[in-house]
Amino acid sequence: MLGSAVSFLVAALSGMGIGSGGFLVIWLSLAEQMPQLTAQGINLLFFLFSSGASLAVHIRQRQLFAGAILVMSLAGMIASPLGSLAAAALPSDILRKIFGGMLIVSGLIALRKNVRSRKKQKKTAVKKEKPLYKK
Amino acid sequence: MNTQNRSSLQRLYLILGGLTAGFANGLLGAGGGIIIVWALGKALENAVQDGKDIFANALAVMLPISVISTVSYAARGSMPTAGVLHFILPAILGGLAGAFLLDRIGTGTVKTLFSVLVILSGILMVVGR
Numbered sequence: 001m002l003g004s005a006v007s008f009l010v011a012a013l014s015g016m017g018i019g020s021g022g023f024l025v026i027w028l029s030l031a032e033q034m035p036q037l038t039a040q041g042i043n044l045l046f047f048l049f050s051s052g053a054s055l056a057v058h059i060r061q062r063q064l065f066a067g068a069i070l071v072m073s074l075a076g077m078i079a080s081p082l083g084s085l086a087a088a089a090l091p092s093d094i095l096r097k098i099f100g101g102m103l104i105v106s107g108l109i110a111l112r113k114n115v116r117s118r119k120k121q122k123k124t125a126v127k128k129e130k131p132l133y134k135k
Numbered sequence: 136m137n138t139q140n141r142s143s144l145q146r147l148y149l150i151l152g153g154l155t156a157g158f159a160n161g162l163l164g165a166g167g168g169i170i171i172v173w174a175l176g177k178a179l180e181n182a183v184q185d186g187k188d189i190f191a192n193a194l195a196v197m198l199p200i201s202v203i204s205t206v207s208y209a210a211r212g213s214m215p216t217a218g219v220l221h222f223i224l225p226a227i228l229g230g231l232a233g234a235f236l237l238d239r240i241g242t243g244t245v246k247t248l249f250s251v252l253v254i255l256s257g258i259l260m261v262v263g264r
Contacts, residue, residue, distance in 0.1 A: 003222065004224075008228060008232075009229065011228070012230070012233040015230045015235075015236070015237065016234075016237050017190040018246050022165030022166055029260070038213055041214040042214075042219055043164045043165050045205055048205060053227045053230030053234070054234040055191070055194045055198060055234075057234035058237075061191075062187065063191075064188070064192055065179060065182065068149055068192065068196075069196050071149045072149045072156075073195075073199045075150045075151075076154065076199070076200035077203045079155070079158040080207065083160060083204070084207035084208055084211065085161075086161070087161065087164075087213075088213070095163075098162070099165075100258070101261060103166075103254070104261070107253035108250075109169060110250040117243070
């Protein structure tokens with residue numbers, strides 16, 4: 001039951017553009033004690049369904065750039081099997097530490113970006129409040 | 136910078152971003168999204184009117200990459216077939232809900248809190264058993 005709730009929450013956050021941050025992998029690995037590679041496999045399957053559902057909504061409302069999507073996804077599809085080969089070759093605890101490191105880096109990047117964006121929004125709001133001319 | 140150089144630079148962002156994100160996705164089963172969002176942001180900065188469009192494009196890029204990664208994992212026996220259904224249906228419902236809420240609620244505070252949670256979880260995974 002709790003796993004389903006986590007799955008729903010992570011998918012909703014991902015659909016809102018906040019990013020799941022591999023949170024389902026964290027849950028499966030730490031709370032449900034699953035081997036790291038299995039947790040990653042389930043996360044991939046989860047992502048296919050959650051992002052597929054989100055994209056079905058976005059495709060009608062957002063501007064999509066087919067050329068950019070094609071180039072990037074082709075490059076990614078070439079590199080992905082190499083990544084999964086490396087994952088299968090690595091011990092579970094090493095893979096988990098690499099995953100943890102990735103989370104720390106991506107969390108810090110997202111936090112920095114968010115803090116900067118909010119500072120910028122505050123500055124814009126303050127500028128708008130100041131009158132241009134003194135009466 | 137002239138138009139040709141700009142186009143070449145944009146292509147470079149897309150190809151390198153795609154390669155890096157694809158490798159990360161295959162290696163870790165996650166984590167390619169942040170790279171793709173960054174690379175798309177750089178490549179499409181003059182073309183995009185709404186920042187949220189970048190996110191939708193990133194999803195469209197990640198989907199086929201994740202299909203390949205999923206097949207690779209399944210081929211290596213790292214994809215369990217039992218007990219996954221209780222993740223799949225909530226994933227579909229959550230994905231629909233999130234996409235619906237994207238334009239309707241402010242996400243600033245949620246993003247900050249979630250980033251902190253992700254960092255703490257990462258530390259736990261690195262220092263854990």
